[in-house]
Amino acid sequence: MTGIRLDAVSKVYGGRHLAVDNVSLDVPAGEVMVLLGPSGCGKTTLLRMIAGLEELTGGDLWLGGSCATDLSPKDRGVAMVFQNGALYPNRTARENIMFPLRMAGEDVAEARTKAAGLAKILGIDKTLDRLPGTLSGGQRQRVAIGRAIVRQPRIFLMDEPLSNLDATMRTELRQEIGAMVRDLNVTTVYVTHDQIEALTLADRIAVMRDGRIEDVGTPTQVFNNPATAFTAGFLGAPRINLMSATIQVTAHHRVSLDLGAQTISLPPTDRRSMILSRHDGVHVIVGARSDAFTPTVERGDSDQLLGTLRTLEFHGNQWIAFVDCGVEMLNPDLVGPRTRPPHDVTQTRHAAPRRSTLTSLARLLLRRPPATESADSTATPTHRRADLVIEVDPNPALETGTKVHLGVDPAKLHIFDQYGHRVDRVTR
Numbered sequence: 001m002t003g004i005r006l007d008a009v010s011k012v013y014g015g016r017h018l019a020v021d022n023v024s025l026d027v028p029a030g031e032v033m034v035l036l037g038p039s040g041c042g043k044t045t046l047l048r049m050i051a052g053l054e055e056l057t058g059g060d061l062w063l064g065g066s067c068a069t070d071l072s073p074k075d076r077g078v079a080m081v082f083q084n085g086a087l088y089p090n091r092t093a094r095e096n097i098m099f100p101l102r103m104a105g106e107d108v109a110e111a112r113t114k115a116a117g118l119a120k121i122l123g124i125d126k127t128l129d130r131l132p133g134t135l136s137g138g139q140r141q142r143v144a145i146g147r148a149i150v151r152q153p154r155i156f157l158m159d160e161p162l163s164n165l166d167a168t169m170r171t172e173l174r175q176e177i178g179a180m181v182r183d184l185n186v187t188t189v190y191v192t193h194d195q196i197e198a199l200t201l202a203d204r205i206a207v208m209r210d211g212r213i214e215d216v217g218t219p220t221q222v223f224n225n226p227a228t229a230f231t232a233g234f235l236g237a238p239r240i241n242l243m244s245a246t247i248q249v250t251a252h253h254r255v256s257l258d259l260g261a262q263t264i265s266l267p268p269t270d271r272r273s274m275i276l277s278r279h280d281g282v283h284v285i286v287g288a289r290s291d292a293f294t295p296t297v298e299r300g301d302s303d304q305l306l307g308t309l310r311t312l313e314f315h316g317n318q319w320i321a322f323v324d325c326g327v328e329m330l331n332p333d334l335v336g337p338r339t340r341p342p343h344d345v346t347q348t349r350h351a352a353p354r355r356s357t358l359t360s361l362a363r364l365l366l367r368r369p370p371a372t373e374s375a376d377s378t379a380t381p382t383h384r385r386a387d388l389v390i391e392v393d394p395n396p397a398l399e400t401g402t403k404v405h406l407g408v409d410p411a412k413l414h415i416f417d418q419y420g421h422r423v424d425r426v427t428r
């Protein structure tokens, strides 16, 4: 089994377009690593660099403990499946799967046995004698996967293999891919922009943005304990509420998050209270998923916010309320890297991404808040007045236009600095 190590890897296209920016990542042998991120964030480029289809502009690639930066693609023991796994149209599914083995000189009977075994795992054993043109998209993609993996590659790379399939087929094949790569125990890197695919398939997810890795962790780690506001915003539906806030420290070091029109108090025992109590006046970003609130029509003991119910939506398995609390919301896509200085693409090695700590907060004290920065600054994330998006239980008293009290569970709040990094230490 072969692990993968990316060591400060960068890719600059045409001498000026930075597609992958100083990425370091370890994929232990046998792990299923999913690269997740929006279109254009560098996922495919990174995958192609592992396959040897793109040269590295900077950094090194290690496969199984040996430097593979300059190794030719055929010597890497890597197989790759793309969105549209092209098949030989005049060969049956069986012949397509057997093809790499026959090319390698393997005995026909042996190749047939291997192809049949894989076809069973992939659920296409009944279609082995058909031509690709007579197969459904999902069946064709299964054949392509079988053909890629039949030679037992050291590493299996998949680039959005399910994106052209319908929802039912995607779910089925996703489960089969997960089972297959684990059965075969092959180190797998899987690219997708679909959070459900990532959460369900991955041993670990690397969340990418603008050529960099924002966060790496198990699905539960990146979802429940996101290191950055972007990760918090990319995972989860409805999207996380990100509120612009200012730290307020009162007598006895009690810490509140001033949202402008309203405030949320942190319990003194909350570890963030300890961290933030020395940072009165600092701007932060407060993240709260839709289940962090308990809405009631009557005032309750744990109420922290008051708003007006603007809209109620039925989402099948849940009701979602849009509540106007007069607070300033931020767009998760625009928080973070755009607050960093513009990048010098001629430099391909950079310091490792920093962990969010008190030190980063301390640095904020030296900065003006985004709203007061110069007009041409890239530092201002999009601020907008918007509604909090909140899960509600069916309740006839919750009607559009009514006042709603919101209990807030501080344990479900994530607090980020203005660069979008968590103010408390994130452990992985």
Ligand SMILES: Nc1ncnc2c1ncn2[C@@H]1O[C@H](COP(=O)(O)OP(=O)(O)OP(=O)(O)O)[C@@H](O)[C@H]1O
Residues within 6 Å of the ligand: 013, 014, 017, 018, 019, 037, 038, 039, 040, 041, 042, 043, 044, 045, 046, 193
């Ligand atoms: N051959 C190329 N020449 C110049 N720029 C390129 C080339 N290939 C990719 N890019 C650019 O590099 C960036 C990363 O592209 P990449 O295809 O790796 O992103 P991605 O995350 O896989 O996107 P998608 O999900 O849309 O496939 C993009 O801005 C893209 O336009």
